[in-house]
């Protein structure tokens with residue numbers, strides 16, 4: 001049994017302490033917006049915020065997440081409202097299949113917290129998520145749009 | 150907002166709004182977009198495609214799959230256009246596969262592949278919209294006791310023109326639904342379109358940015374367990390002995406299920422199942438022959454096809470061999486392309502619930518009827534007792550249509566476990582048990598006439614046929630035209646042209662990989678044409694133009710010109726910038742591309758990709774632009790890094806660290822030029838792919854003088870993964 005703080009709530013999860021946070025979120029807490037893509041910190045589909053920083057939840061154990069504030073896509077904007085990154089994503093019509101997009105959005109939201117007006121080079125360095133559908137051009141456009149918002 | 154909002158379905162497990170709002174899902178949910186026809190829209194069904202609620206909400210049913218390509222929105226635009234309904238009131242839902250089977254396929258085929266989602270169904274979905282509109286008008290006319298010809302439909306209202314009263318569609322739908330649909334309807338001329346052909350926001354995007362559970366992998370059912378699987382690493386092998394005792398005490402483990410070529414472990418969470426299946430000792434029974442196969446042995450095998458005699462000719466114009474025998478100078482080149490994996494971001498998965506007389510599956514599928522058939526055969530339960538709950542697909546690219554192994558496996562596992570089970574293939578399983586783009590090789594020989602253009606050209610391909618296993622009856626007289634896509638029907642004017650294909654099937658399973666055989670074929674032909682232009686001392690753009698100066702070549706020529714114009718080909722490139730060009734027709738459309746690169750310390754840097762596309766008509770222009778952007782990324786990943794290799798009979802790559810993808814930092818500027826010429830319906834999801842690899846490789850030649858004849862570029866030290 002481990003205790004997590006997810007989206008502002010403290011919850012108990014019945015998992016081994018070395019379980020990746022990703023699976024505790026998906027299977028124990030039903031927070032399926034966080035996606036499994038590779039399981040080895042390569043793709044970013046599982047990106048969440050841990051104490052505000054973008055982290056790949058497949059590579060963070062429940063033990064390491066305990067005592068920290070975890071935010072998932074479901075908790076990015078309170079009360080079902082849209083975060084400015086989500087808004088920009090709709091305006092730029094970014095998603096295709098959408099599977100990578102929640103991780104992408106979480107990575108971008110964290111980037112904009114630390115760098116409100118990122119340059120293209122900042123974006124290249126920070127956003128390393130894989131999108132197999134190839135939405136990168138729109139991702140870049142939408143990041144700049146969100147930075148203006 | 151035209152969102153596909155999750156709503157309570159007949160099998161109510163959840164309210165997805167909880168997940169969207171930052172709280173926790175209430176334990177169980179089913180993907181929001183899987184509302185199937187019988188379970189969802191409640192209002193009167195005016196036609197099978199159109200349901201209108203009393204509040205004027207129009208639910209349009211979609212039979213094809215949505216895997217990111219935007220077909221869902223495009224099809225709705227076409228229906229809405231003819232229906233004359235208010236676009237802001239449109240919602241989409243997937244038509245029920247089960248009802249399609251029971252209702253004599255009222256929604257037609259549910260297969261989604263070959264860039265056919267819109268082009269093959271546009272006629273009947275537009276007719277369905279038009280028929281519904283006429284029925285609504287007839288219902289209004291009957292109520293007013295006037296002639297239908299005096300009434301007009303617009304924006305979800307019917308108006309009696311002479312006197313001015315209106316009735317809302319919502320008020321008329323019940324009456325309209327009782328009418329016989331008209332036998333024939335007249336469709337609008339696309340030039341009069343108001344909703345179709347316009348850039349409208351996609352219907353599926355709001356759910357996707359909110360992280361709502363729209364994918365099959367998000368399904369959560371009461372009492373559901375999870376399964377992880379491992380397949381025999383050597384293709385064609387089987388599981389022999391399994392030491393179940395080794396894992397039986399692992400926490401959460403419920404069951405081991407034998408699947409023939411694979412073994413699955415069921416547990417109370419996916420992570421526990423995955424840990425256990427990895428630990429489970431399995432002795433595999435594989436044939437010695439297959440276990441010896443390597444990429445090198447496959448290469449030798451294919452190479453034997455390049456010179457093989459007595460291969461039937463797929464095309465034989467003039468007498469190319471005789472002309473070549475006379476020629477003073479022959480240009481000859483061998484090209485090759487490796488296996489590729491689809492690697493959609495959502496790995497293969499299927500959730501199954503099997504009872505004594507019914508099967509429900511939730512699966513990302515490009516062909517829900519094939520999924521239903523797979524579930525029926527695995528369960529022994531008749532087809533009319535199977536429901537496929539369609540979800541959004543986290544990518545498809547051809548992986549999830551003809552091949553339904555995850556469905557078979559999930560059904561067998563759920564049956565054995567006696568409870569609903571979600572089966573997920575790990576990324577490693579997905580990478581090592583794909584249906585790969587076929588490996589292939591080519592040898593081309595050509596002689597040039599005095600004007601520099603080819604007078605004779607022989608083109609031999611060798612490689613693994615997809616059709617040989619999927620649709621053998623399509624191979625006539627030993628000729629598999631599918632393998633020769635874009636070549637047997639190519640439009641370059643060459644007086645003596647001979648095309649042949651030596652089939653060389655390996656033990657590696659092959660399948661339909663976005664743009665399929667046109668990928669390799671475009672690479673071969675368009676790079677070789679570049680070699681010919683160079684030998685003739687001519688500009689590669691102008692050289693191609695000369696070979697397209699005939700009626701059949703006019704559309705290829707037009708896209709070639711459009712791409713060259715946008716890329717300003719006639720002006721020399723900026724210092725340090727190098728360009729390549731290519732043109733290829735596929736999936737009923739015509740595409741040309743220009744790729745600009747720079748070299749940086751011996752490495753290729755992508756700068757810009759221009760693609761011109763003529764798809765005839767365009768239902769959803771922004772959707773087509775997105776497909777071009779995505780096609781470019783797809784092709785670039787493959788050209789730069791993509792390669793599945795075989796060693797000891799198995800795939801060597803296992804995840805994204807050794808099968809890398811293009812990422813944002815290398816993304817070039819992509820410029821899409823839509824030049825729809827009207828009069829036909831071509832595809833949009835694939836045709837932009839084929840020109841990219843040859844245009845890039847031709848740019849590499851322009852930059853370095855090196856002819857690259859095998860891919861990916863990482864093999865040649867031109868790109869670091």
Ligand code: FES
Nearest residue numbers: 037038039044058
């Ligand atoms: S699933 Fe975590 S990075 Fe890919």
Ligand code: FES
Nearest residue numbers: 097098131132133
């Ligand atoms: S939108 Fe499909 S993987 Fe990114």
